Each structure stands twice: as C-alpha cells, then as structure tokens.
Amino acid sequence: MKEKINITEAEWPIMEVLWLRPTATAAEIVEQVTSSRQVSMRTVKTLIRRLIAKDAVAFEVDAHDSRIYHYRALVLRPEVMEGKNKSFLGQLYGNSVSEMLSHFITNSDLKKEEIEHLQAILKQKEIENG
Numbered sequence: 001m002k003e004k005i006n007i008t009e010a011e012w013p014i015m016e017v018l019w020l021r022p023t024a025t026a027a028e029i030v031e032q033v034t035s036s037r038q039v040s041m042r043t044v045k046t047l048i049r050r051l052i053a054k055d056a057v058a059f060e061v062d063a064h065d066s067r068i069y070h071y072r073a074l075v076l077r078p079e080v081m082e083g084k085n086k087s088f089l090g091q092l093y094g095n096s097v098s099e100m101l102s103h104f105i106t107n108s109d110l111k112k113e114e115i116e117h118l119q120a121i122l123k124q125k126e127i128e129n130g
Contacts, residue, residue: 004079004082004083005054005055005056005075005079005080005083006054006083006087007051007054007056007075007080007084010039010043010047011047011050011051011056013032013033013036013037013039014029014033014044014047014048014051014057015051015056015057015073015075015077015080017029017032017033018057018071018072018073019073019076019077022072023060023070023071023072024070024071024072025062025068025069025070025071026044026045026048026068026069026071029044029048029071030044030045048071055074056073056074056075056080057071057072057073057074058071058072058074059071059072060072105118
C-alpha cells in the first residue's frame, strides 16, 4: 500500500495547479501561484523541489529545450484530501465525526435544503449500517 503523502499548506497551491492540468512548466506554476498569493518565484521553486522529494510530483525535461521541465502530479487530490481529513479529525475532534459535525452544524446558518441534504446522507448511512 502506498504511503500517504502529507502536502503542507504552502505546497497545496502548487498541487492545485497540477491537479487542474496534466502538466505544467515551472514558469506556469509560478505564474498561477504568485497571481493569487504573495510568494516569490524562488519559494515556489523550492516547494516544487520538496514535492518531488516527497514523490508527490514528477518532472520530464522538455524534448526541445533542456532548460524547461514539465511537472505533473503523482498523487490524486482525493488521496491527499483523505489524509488531510483524517489528520484534521484526529487533531481537533479526537477522531469523532459526530463531534466535528455537531460543532459545524451548531455554529452554522444552514438553509433548509442543506439540512435536508444532511438528513438524507445520515439516513443513507443508517441504512448501509443496518
């Protein structure tokens, strides 16, 4: 079984770029990340190297220009989200889904449709668990 890869908050924007497209050059990643966040090109490139070291990202050298690298994600967003969710749940709610949901439901202004949607999910879960 493949070990879960921890993507840090700083690395997340780079992964978002790579999850939206099959490949991207460093320049394209830098452009996307720096357009929405205050981060330097040097920092983005450092984060790309970290992601490569974690086996979250791979690269290929451009066939026509060896100075250009094409990066791609090696992990899928849902895989990373699962790990983040478990970590969040464990750290903040002692692995209790009901405690987490209770907190969010109590502290949210839910619309009628949202409440109905949540009730339907819970009803389906009840059926599945017998």
